[in-house]
Amino acid sequence: MMTKKFPKEELGFFPTPVVKLSRLSEYLGGPEIFMKRDDMTGLALGGNKTRKLEYILGDAVAQGCDSVITAGAAQSNHCRQTAAAAASLNMECHLVLGGEEPVEAKGNLLLDQIFGSHLHWAGQNRKGEDIPQIYKQLKKSGKKPYVVPYGGSNELGALSFVAAVEELESQIKDEQFTHIVFASSSGGTHAGLMIGKKLYGKGFKLIGINIDKGETDEIPFDHYIIELANKTSNMLGLKYEFTQEALTLNSDYVGQGYGVVGKLEQEAISLTARTEGILLDPVYTGRAMGGLIDMIRTGIINKNDKVLFWHTGGAPAVFAYSDKLHLMPQI
Ligand SMILES: *Cc1c(COP(=O)(O)O)cnc(C)c1O
Numbered sequence: 345m346m347t348k349k350f351p352k353e354e355l356g357f358f359p360t361p362v363v364k365l366s367r368l369s370e371y372l373g374g375p376e377i378f379m380k381r382d383d384m385t386g387l388a389l390g391g392n393k394t395r396k397l398e399y400i401l402g403d404a405v406a407q408g409c410d411s412v413i414t415a416g417a418a419q420s421n422h423c424r425q426t427a428a429a430a431a432s433l434n435m436e437c438h439l440v441l442g443g444e445e446p447v448e449a450k451g452n453l454l455l456d457q458i459f460g461s462h463l464h465w466a467g468q469n470r471k472g473e474d475i476p477q478i479y480k481q482l483k484k485s486g487k488k489p490y491v492v493p494y495g496g497s498n499e500l501g502a503l504s505f506v507a508a509v510e511e512l513e514s515q516i517k518d519e520q521f522t523h524i525v526f527a528s529s530s531g532g533t534h535a536g537l538m539i540g541k542k543l544y545g546k547g548f549k550l551i552g553i554n555i556d557k558g559e560t561d562e563i564p565f566d567h568y569i570i571e572l573a574n575k576t577s578n579m580l581g582l583k584y585e586f587t588q589e590a591l592t593l594n595s596d597y598v599g600q601g602y603g604v605v606g607k608l609e610q611e612a613i614s615l616t617a618r619t620e621g622i623l624l625d626p627v628y629t630g631r632a633m634g635g636l637i638d639m640i641r642t643g644i645i646n647k648n649d650k651v652l653f654w655h656t657g658g659a660p661a662v663f664a665y666s667d668k669l670h671l672m673p674q675i
Contacts, residue, residue: 346580347507350500351402355429356385356394359511365653367619374640375649378521379622380512383629383657388428388455391421391657392533395508396501397429400492403500404435409490411436411482415472417603418443419627419661422495422530424452427459436487437461438478442470451664471560495530502576505536506543512652513544521548523645526654527632528552528593529602531565533656535573538591542584548652551639553632554595556602566593597635603627605668608634614672625658626665632656 361384365377385394404412412430416423416439423439430437439461441453449457456463466474472494482489493501528534534552541550558565570586577584599606609630616624616633624630636653639645662669 346582347399347503347510350399350503351406352398353402353405353429353433355398355401355432356387356390358385359515360384362512362515362652365616365620365622368616371615371619372637372640373647375522375645375647375651377636378519378650378652380652380654383623383655383659385657387425388459389424389657389660391425392654393422393425393496393657394429395504396496396532397425397492399500399504400496400498401429401433401435401490404490404492405433407488407490409435409488411438411487411489412492413438413440413475413478413482413489414492414496415440415442415466415470415475415494417441417470418446419452419603419664421452421625421628421658421661423461424455424459424660426492426496427456427461430461431459435490438464438482438489440464440466440469440472440474440478442466442468451660451662453664455660495532497530497532497535497572499572499576499579501532502536502539502572503580505533506540506576506580509537509540509544509546520650521652522649523549523551523651524654525551525553525632525636525639525651527555527628527656528569529555529628531569531572533654534569534591534593535576537654538569538573538586539577539580539582539584543582550592552591552593553597553635554593555598555628555631557598559601566591569593594635597631597638599631605630605665608638610669610672612637613669622655623659623662624655625661626668627661628658629655
């Protein structure tokens with residue numbers, strides 16, 4: 345596989361399992377639903393950022409860097425996995441977090457602290473606007489810092505999801521999915537899956553469920569994904585030219601915006617927990633599963649389809665949203 349020539353640090357356990365969600369399918373009277381369990385990558389309670397970090401920090405190690413800087417929301421799963429990965433690679437980790445420091449550290453934030461990362465509170469700047477300033481400070485103090493982009497979504501991050509499609513192919517062999525549904529938020533997962541689909545000639549429809557309203561994005565998110573897919577295929581020596589037609593980004597479920605939990609997420613989390621014993625998270629996978637359930641109920645995805653839901657992780661955030669999740673409707 346063409347991803348082999350890129351340096352990589354092993355940070356998780358792969359392949360992640362693929363399981364069938366028979367009871368959830370039955371409850372919905374819907375299609376067969378399978379799940380790719382990237383919540384089980386193993387690194388610091390798992391998630392899709394483990395894949396990206398294997399290549400991104402592989403590059404950092406190859407360059408001889410001794411510290412990493414990245415950014416995210418206070419409950420960023422990306423920051424939590426970066427903090428753990430950095431610890432395991434003996435690198436100092438600096439996290440630039442949006443918002444103000446809360447009175448009590450819960451969920452991912454608590455884990456960031458346990459893994460020994462240095463926290464920088466950035467107010468409104470939750471997408472890494474303050475990274476250059478911290479980079480300069482570290483340089484000045486004699487460090488060799490490496491910047492991991494917001495969400496780990498650069499070419500190396502996306503590359504890991506091209507490899508993930510190859511991994512999936514090797515696991516499922518005769519299953520032909522009609523749809524792959526997943527949470528899309530910084531674009532690396534989406535761009536990588538797009539390339540993987542093309543590279544392996546797969547017929548499934550890729551439906552990214554948009555998680556963020558993107559009001560503050562400099563580049564519209566759909567453009568960003570296409571651009572990243574094209575840059576990544578270029579890096580891989582594939583001459584793919586993706587256009588907007590190749591992209592399905594469903595923004596129907598962003599609700600009140602990033603990290604605001606509503607009925608959609610609550611129902612998806614309780615249904616998946618109570619039919620399958622599987623935990624989703626309030627910010628990403630709960631919303632994406634809520635989208636899938638709605639698409640099944642409204643007939644966009646029908647009984648004869650065969651769906652793979654890509655579980656991208658996020659479990660620690662459950663503990664930071666206890667006020668929204670403690671009383672859920674019985675099913
Ligand atoms: C980061 C993240 C996503 C989104 O992946 P992107 O590659 O950033 O689009 C989805 N789910 C979880 C749990 C995440 O942490």
